[in-house]
Amino acid sequence: MLHIYNTLSRAKEPLKTVEPGQVRMYVCGMTVYDFCHLGHARMLVSFDVVQRWLRASGYKVKYVRNITDIDDKIIRRAVETNRRLSEVTSFYIDAMHADERALGVASPDFEPRATDHVGEMLNIIKRLEDNGLAYQSEDGDVNYSVRGFPGYGKLSGKSLDDLRAGERVAVSSGKRDPLDFVLWKSAKADEPPESKWESAYGTGRPGWHIECSAMSKALLGLPLDIHGGGPDLKFPHHENEIAQTEGAFGGALASIWMHCGPLMVDADKMSKSLNNFRTIRATVAADSALSDEQAAYQPNCREAEMLRFFIVRNHYRSQQNYAPDNLLDAQNALDRLYQTLHNVPAEPLEIDWSHASAQAFRAAMDDDFNTSGAVAALFELSSEANRIHSSEASGLLRALGGLLGLLQTDPAQYLQSPSRYQSGGNALAELTNEQIETLITARATAKKDRNFAEADRLRAQLQSSGVELEDKAGGLTQWRRA
Numbered sequence: 001m002l003h004i005y006n007t008l009s010r011a012k013e014p015l016k017t018v019e020p021g022q023v024r025m026y027v028c029g030m031t032v033y034d035f036c037h038l039g040h041a042r043m044l045v046s047f048d049v050v051q052r053w054l055r056a057s058g059y060k061v062k063y064v065r066n067i068t069d070i071d072d073k074i075i076r077r078a079v080e081t082n083r084r085l086s087e088v089t090s091f092y093i094d095a096m097h098a099d100e101r102a103l104g105v106a107s108p109d110f111e112p113r114a115t116d117h118v119g120e121m122l123n124i125i126k127r128l129e130d131n132g133l134a135y136q137s138e139d140g141d142v143n144y145s146v147r148g149f150p151g152y153g154k155l156s157g158k159s160l161d162d163l164r165a166g167e168r169v170a171v172s173s174g175k176r177d178p179l180d181f182v183l184w185k186s187a188k189a190d191e192p193p194e195s196k197w198e199s200a201y202g203t204g205r206p207g208w209h210i211e212c213s214a215m216s217k218a219l220l221g222l223p224l225d226i227h228g229g230g231p232d233l234k235f236p237h238h239e240n241e242i243a244q245t246e247g248a249f250g251g252a253l254a255s256i257w258m259h260c261g262p263l264m265v266d267a268d269k270m271s272k273s274l275n276n277f278r279t280i281r282a283t284v285a286a287d288s289a290l291s292d293e294q295a296a297y298q299p300n301c302r303e304a305e306m307l308r309f310f311i312v313r314n315h316y317r318s319q320q321n322y323a324p325d326n327l328l329d330a331q332n333a334l335d336r337l338y339q340t341l342h343n344v345p346a347e348p349l350e351i352d353w354s355h356a357s358a359q360a361f362r363a364a365m366d367d368d369f370n371t372s373g374a375v376a377a378l379f380e381l382s383s384e385a386n387r388i389h390s391s392e393a394s395g396l397l398r399a400l401g402g403l404l405g406l407l408q409t410d411p412a413q414y415l416q417s418p419s420r421y422q423s424g425g426n427a428l429a430e431l432t433n434e435q436i437e438t439l440i441t442a443r444a445t446a447k448k449d450r451n452f453a454e455a456d457r458l459r460a461q462l463q464s465s466g467v468e469l470e471d472k473a474g475g476l477t478q479w480r481r482a
Contacts, residue, residue, distance in 0.1 A: 002057060002366045004226070005317060007234060007257040008155055012368055016255070017225045022060045024220040025051065026254075028212055028229035028237065029111070031068040032092035033077045035292075036099045037277035038307075038322055039263040039270040043230045045308055046260040046316040048105040049404055050228070053365050056403050065108040066215050067093060069115050070205055075195050085194040089113075094295035099280040102299035103308050104405040112215045114206065118197050120214035121206045125183045127248040137174025140186025142201050146179040149243045155257060156235035181240055182207040209240035216253075217245065227254035231262045232269070260316045270322060278322070283307055301409050302417035302481075306331040312404050313375045317368070324421075331421040337401070340382040340394060342411035342480070347395035357381045361400050371404060378407075415480035422466070422482065431465045440469070440477050 003012045017023055027047045030036065036044075051063045068074075069089040078088045100107070125142055128134035133149060136142045146152050146160070153159055160179065187196045187203040196203050206214075216224060222245065229238060238257065245253040262269040265276045281290060284304040285297045310330035314320045351358055357377045364373025378401055385393035401407030416433060431439075439462055459469055462479070470478045 002054075003368055004256050004258065005368045006255075007259050008254075010157075013256065015225070017059075018223065018255075021058070022062070023054050023225045025054075025061060025063050025226040025228065026212070026216040026220055026224050027063070027065045027108075027227075028233055029065040029067050030092075030096055031071050031073060031208075032089045032096060033071065033074040034092060035279045035281060036096050037270060037279050038283065039230070039277065041099070041103060041280050041307060042263050042311050042316075042320065043260055044100060044105045045103055045311045045405075047228055047258075048103075049312060049316070049371060050226075050258070050369055051106070051108075052403055052405065053369060057366075061109070062220060063108045064110045064112065064216065064219050066212060067111060067113045068208065068211060069093075069113045070195060070211075071208060075191060078192060078194075085192055091295050095281070098296045102280065102284050102297075102304045104305070104408075106405075110219050112219060114211040114215065117211070117214045117218060118206060120218050121210045122184075122199050124210060124213055124217075124244060124248045126200070128183065128244065131247060133243075133247045134183055135176065136201055137176075139174040140202050140204065141174060141182050142184035143175055143180040144183050144240070144243060144247075145176065146181070146243065147177055149247050151246065152243050153239065155239050155242055158235065181209060181236065183210050183244070209237055210244055212237070213241050213244040213248075213253075216241075217249070222249060223252045224254040226256045226258055228258040228260075231259050232271075234259055258316075261314075261318045261320060264319055264321045280307070283327075300417060300419065302331070302414055302419045303421060305406065305409065305414070306334050306419065306421055309334045309375075309406060312371045312406065315368075315370055315372045318372075327421045331419055334406075335415070335422070337378060337382055337397070337407060338409075338411050338414045339480070340385050341398060341407065342415055342478075344385045344389055344394040345391060346398040347391040349392065349395040349399060351396065351399050355396060357384070358396060358400060361403075365403075374400075374404060412478070412480075418481055431462075431467065436462065436465075436467055436479060440479060443469075443477070 002015045004015055005011070006013045015023075027043075030040065047065070051061050054061045067089075070085070074085060074088055078085045081088070125134055128144065129142070133145050134142055135145060183206070184199065184201050185204050185207060186201075187205065195205050197205060216227070227238070242253050264270065268274055268276055270277050281297055284299045284307055286300040287297065290297050306327065307330075310327060311320070313330065313333070353359065353362060357380050360380070361374045361377040364370040364377065367373070378397055381393050381397040381400070384390060385397060398407050443459060462469060466482045468480050468482050472478060
């Protein structure tokens with residue numbers, strides 16, 4: 001049985017869904033004002049693996065991941081660049097989708113935008129006001145009265161005296177308590193017209209936290225089976241979501257709360273606020289000179305899968321450290337799996353769950369999506385396939401890898417793709433594929449003419465450019481980038 005660590009209970013629990021065999025999962029998505037960085041990649045890939053394993057386990061999954069397309073940072077970006085809000089958000093949504101395609105992240109079943117659900121947000125605010133949990137201050141903002149909700153702090157484990165206003169919530173003199181957070185922001189005269197809606201509370205826009213309360217209930221109902229997000233959302237965002245939804249409707253917002261671990265740079269979490277981030281596109285785009293004016297891009301398949309593997313081989317809750325050496329190590333490890341598939345072609349097959357490695361894979365994934373253990377099972381299969389030259393073991397390796405979104409590229413295409421993340425790797429390989437094929441043809445001609453010195457020279461030239469050759473029977477030469 002699948003067990004999942006629940007942030008709320010601080011323990012692993014068996015997955016028990018509201019409707020047997022069906023999972024309703026909501027994950028907080030992006031605020032689209034800039035390109036996604038590697039910390040976002042971890043969240044995207046982690047919950048992609050979760051939904052893949054749920055489906056592989058026989059569950060019917062309804063997966064919702066929202067888009068925040070109205071926010072102070074979006075307004076600021078629109079004003080700075082003299083663009084409409086919709087232009088800013090559409091561009092960065094397209095860029096986010098390009099990142100997802102590069103990383104093999106499947107689209108969620110629903111991807112609601114906050115601006116399409118303002119009516120539902122206002123309805124929840126009215127219910128909170130009727131329940132004595134919301135009030136309008138003199139500055140026109142509508143705030144949530146935190147001390148009126150007895151369960152506040154249960155997710156983060158903080159007492160009210162320990163808590164402080166969230167980083168996205170400016171403390172204003174209109175609040176009754178500094179911990180109160182905004183549900184509806186009164187419009188300012190200099191803000192773009194696109195950022196304003198009419199309401200019973202005057203012209204304004206929704207606060208950040210109310211957006212997810214409205215979208216999750218509208219698309220999935222209550223309670224959710226799983227609610228997930230990045231590590232920084234536990235407080236204040238998810239704590240405030242609980243207060244809003246449970247304060248308005250009673251009952252529980254979600255049965256299980258999941259949070260992936262942080263991606264660290266030295267001792268700090270990777271984030272835009274600390275300016276220590278690296279974007280996904282800068283890490284995996286085939287064109288190293290990709291313009292920031294271009295949303296879509298062509299990924300380098302070898303580097304993109306390396307980044308996914310880098311994330312997947314660590315448990316989703318663990319703290320993960322970003323460093324160039326760690327990417328190089330991930331590239332070398334993934335290369336070894338693909339070399340197995342190249343040397344021992346995989347036989348297409350259905351997964352035999354009675355196989356020892358398949359059983360180990362399933363046991364790991366059923367233990368709170370332990371992808372680290374699942375990847376270890378892949379390497380056991382790789383060793384078996386190489387040791388006995390078994391196409392069945394290679395086929396099982398590829399099939400199980402597919403459940404993690406790995407090992408689905410043609411091995412020759414993968415191994416012949418350049419990578420900046422390999423031993424001695426340079427910007428993007430000195431030789432093109434066409435140049436390599438030309439040199440291999442020239443070497444074959446030299447060998448045929450018994451000019452072995454020239455053949456050895458050409459082989460050495462290729463090796464110096466990071467290209468390894470393997471001569472096969474019948475005069476065939478296969479190659480890969482080292």
